[in-house]
Amino acid sequence: MTTEIVQLCPLIPALEEELAQRFTVHRLFEVSDRAAFLAEKGGAIRGVVTGGHIGLPADIGAALPKLEIVAINGVGFDKVDLAEAKRRGFRVSNTPDVLTADVADLALGLILAQARRLPQADQYVRTRQWLKGDMGLSTRVAGRRCGIFGFGRIGQAIARRLEGFDAHISYTARNRRDVAYDYYDSIEALAANCDVLIIAAAATAETRHIVSAEVLNALGPQGVLVNVARGSLVDEKALIEALSNGVIAGAALDVFEDEPRVPEALFAFETVTLAPHIGSGTHQTRRAMADLVLANLDAHFAGRELPTPVA
Numbered sequence: 001m002t003t004e005i006v007q008l009c010p011l012i013p014a015l016e017e018e019l020a021q022r023f024t025v026h027r028l029f030e031v032s033d034r035a036a037f038l039a040e041k042g043g044a045i046r047g048v049v050t051g052g053h054i055g056l057p058a059d060i061g062a063a064l065p066k067l068e069i070v071a072i073n074g075v076g077f078d079k080v081d082l083a084e085a086k087r088r089g090f091r092v093s094n095t096p097d098v099l100t101a102d103v104a105d106l107a108l109g110l111i112l113a114q115a116r117r118l119p120q121a122d123q124y125v126r127t128r129q130w131l132k133g134d135m136g137l138s139t140r141v142a143g144r145r146c147g148i149f150g151f152g153r154i155g156q157a158i159a160r161r162l163e164g165f166d167a168h169i170s171y172t173a174r175n176r177r178d179v180a181y182d183y184y185d186s187i188e189a190l191a192a193n194c195d196v197l198i199i200a201a202a203a204t205a206e207t208r209h210i211v212s213a214e215v216l217n218a219l220g221p222q223g224v225l226v227n228v229a230r231g232s233l234v235d236e237k238a239l240i241e242a243l244s245n246g247v248i249a250g251a252a253l254d255v256f257e258d259e260p261r262v263p264e265a266l267f268a269f270e271t272v273t274l275a276p277h278i279g280s281g282t283h284q285t286r287r288a289m290a291d292l293v294l295a296n297l298d299a300h301f302a303g304r305e306l307p308t309p310v311a
């Protein structure tokens, strides 16, 4: 009898195949009557494989009394109740580091796309508008003041890339780092002193809606908000109001509060660039993440230390 696990979201085919070779995998996201399935099979399940955006919903966790490990295919663990994991004694792993470069690359891509109007430029050529005249001007990226909120793995990788753009870099995190960039001890102060506010912090109860109306006010009418962290950090209603009233100039967003549902009000703004949570979405990184998911599951079921446990 192979070990039984549940899979909470689609994964790359290679990972799904390798999971199927090791385990009996129940694809819960394809089950129509989830409650009935969990009532019947939940008692046999020892592992969960999930995405960072899904984590372990409380009702599913409660229906898995023999749960030993939650392997997250992603770095964010905000949707897994770690206090509950500790209380019940199940382990949690994630896939840090391997996705850092891709998410930082995407942040730079969004900054450039928003400022240089790359989505509009592509459309301009494809719809033959160029034949009628040149496209209008855009905004320079080089030399801009960039403030990074959250200075962990991804925040620091964004800073390294911004150096290549001669940007003036500043940051806010809970702990000040030994780096040459300006440090501000609050997001309001950071926002007041930058043109591009880049959100790269962990999603926690403390950072929920930390990009508030006040922060957007501080960012100001030339300012642009870039979010590659989690939608929960931004008060989307306040953002839409700020964009409508010219309180800030624009935004570039990879993550949203209620994915994949994106507030349609955002579609109306020419100065907003949108992406469907693709920060880590390259073939290379998704393969490396898959390897880490498997390595954590293998280590757990062999009774070894996890390679990348969530502390």
Ligand code: NAP
Binding pocket: 052, 074, 075, 076, 077, 096, 097, 099, 103, 149, 150, 151, 152, 153, 154, 155, 172, 173, 174, 175, 176, 200, 201, 202, 203, 204, 206, 207, 228, 229, 230, 254, 255, 277, 278, 279, 280, 281
């Ligand atoms: P990390 O290394 O753990 O860094 C998190 C950073 O957040 C740290 O600098 C931490 O500050 C800071 N932070 C936490 N709470 C804070 C607070 N209250 N005030 C100020 N700063 C705070 O994580 P990471 O690997 O860089 O990931 C960062 C974010 O990216 C996460 O939200 C993750 O979910 C998201 N992410 C998005 C994608 C995507 O596809 N778009 C992909 C992967 C990850 P200290 O260091 O001072 O504690």
